[in-house]
């Protein structure tokens with residue numbers, strides 16, 4: 827079960843960060859630096875560490891998804907939603923949602939082969955996005 831605001835007591839700052847991520851919606855992937863800027867416009871003086879701690883806690887509560895992608899400098903944060911994969915453009919860095927998740931039975935088989943408990947799976951695709959592949963700009 828995903829925690830909800832009703833059964834989780836969040837501090838004001840955590841609530842603010844949660845609201846900001848929630849307002850972006852599923853499909854928007856913001857690095858912490860962007861979330862920090864948004865938080866500062868709402869609450870000038872809020873600390874970087876405070877936003878970081880809020881994101882860590884919200885992630886641990888399953889209320890916010892933390893996405894780390896190969897080649898990306900930093901993690902992205904997204905409103906918690908249905909499991910999906912991500913495509914990252916290696917040229918412009920744009921991140922898009924991909925409607926794909928490992929089928930549960932595949933995870934079950936892999937887990938039993940490993941004799942392990944699988945708690946999470948991450949599927950990432952890399953390449954060049956439509957805009958970059960159709961761009962006529964010649965890199966110099």
Ligand SMILES: [Zn+2]
Nearest residue numbers: 915918955958
């Ligand atoms: Zn691109």
Ligand SMILES: [Zn+2]
Nearest residue numbers: 853904912923
């Ligand atoms: Zn996503």
